[in-house]
Amino acid sequence: MKKPIATIGAATSLALLTIGMGAGLAQAQRGATPPRASAVDPASTYNGPRTPDRKPDLNGIWQALGTAHWNIEAHSASEGVPAGFGVVEGGTIPYQPWALAKRNENFQNRLMADPLRKCYMPGVPRAMYLPFPFEITQTPNHIGIAYEFAHATRTIFLDGTAHLDDLDFWMGDARGKWQGDTLVVDTVSLGDKTWFDGAGNFHSDALKVVERFTPMDATHVNYEATIDDAKVFTRPWKLSMIIYRRLEKNLELLDYECAEHVYEKLFKKRGGQP
């Protein structure tokens, strides 16, 4: 059974220690030498650059196009929302009946209920297709992903570090491995507070996401995420899209410090900042 850990407030610093202990107990193998690089995947057609350990080089700034951020299912345009083909394999998310009703309720309430509009971290996979760029930093043992939106981050451990028990994370707990030229990332402990998009598509704390990053060439990655959540869906399902490398010279991530905009609104309402 999972322990209820940590809405840590001013008086609950002890919980922090508990987290730390949990972290310390994890069967980590940090610093272990990564397995010797295997030969390049013979089935792969990837012909782009590679890192010194012969993996496809994903270092750089990337961004998804399309409209999945607003709605991962096919949709016509509405005010402020461009139309989109949808990214769900088979077209429709296989909700259980109660969950479909809940999604429809979320849709009705989306302007207040979308966690992103409260400036909460977007979760996975939504972080991958926000209308903001993200930056990948790739090393043999860890892959860091920094997102422009709300400075969210993920560290994907490739070094055999085990998943942490008993904790939930807005951005999940990610462990990855290379299968040939495909980076496979297994993310758990995502909690139940994030949505898949701005249209109310949601999940429970049983969500497990397996992402496959398959580089097509130096500037395109085929991205697939398999969504498994037996509490909400009748079966696992998949979404997929292409992620594009941003090629502008000297590009760097800027800020969408969402929380700042909350306080700007608050202070403005109060007649400006002191």
Add this chain to the structure above:
Amino acid sequence: MRTSITIAGPLLAVLFLPGAGGAQDGRGAPPAGRGVAPNANYPPYARPVSAYSPPRTADGQPDISGLYVAIPLPRGIETPLVPMANRAPNRANSEFSYSLNERPKLPEGAIARPVGVDPADGKIPLTPEALARRKDIIANQGKIEYLDGRVLCLAPGVPRTTISAPVVGYQIFQKPGYVVIFYEQNHLYRTIPLDGRPPLDPNIRKAMGVSRGRWEGNVLVVEVTNFTNNLSNNWVIGAVSATPGVPAESLTTGHGIPHSELYRVTERYTPIDANTIHYEARIDDPKVFTQPWTIAYYAFARAPKNYVPVEYACFEGNDKNLLLMTNTDISGIRVDVP
């Protein structure tokens, strides 16, 4: 059921209360009371010169990558060091251990001293206007507009993210042409290009600043500019809580200093040995300080083998704390997202 980890800003405040000292606490040093320059009992600061040469990355950078934890600092930037015997029970040691059972230590032979090293008296050279502003801030801590941005879960900028706080793991990545730092605190990050590119347009502002780095031998030097200046809560440095009994004008509390649009920082990361990085930050803002000033300390210790950084979700859930602290309800505010 499970809940997500949300770590409230007020937690951070505790670190800066008296008693939250650490390894660089100058134990054994004679007491430095109010009115005494914090540096009075210490030899002049000299940059550490290290014979250590790190291994090289594939693209030839000195390789300092890996997971680190903060080496604890004295309780404030300017605060005179207080001998251990005079301290309140050390909550920092007992409760905030960064997932560690043992606190990181200074390298052998290192001198524990206050972190304000220039000017020589160790005090922050505030202009009269900045001093007045600070007094105003201290007097209004019940109002959200005057709170430390870190309590609001805003990005605290540089060098504050390198000043030890309860959850302070660091992950340094290196890739060709870049050093990237992930801060466990509030999941902040910085990407530091090393290619000599020009600074960004002054209209572009970032909460963590815009960084431009270069290697000078084994020392990583980073110029940081273009800091956010949109809120009154974007402070250069410091803590929410004034040291009890120390008036604002004594310049010994080091908190409540908002910066202007001219704020800039020059950082120096010096690898001392395979496990330790020394940090120096020169801080300049002609609208706030009468001269540039410098802090320096042993900042990063390589994390133990079983250290796993965890997500520090600061803003998520912090509305309850803001309600408690300032009677301000932000839970109904929604922000337009593109």
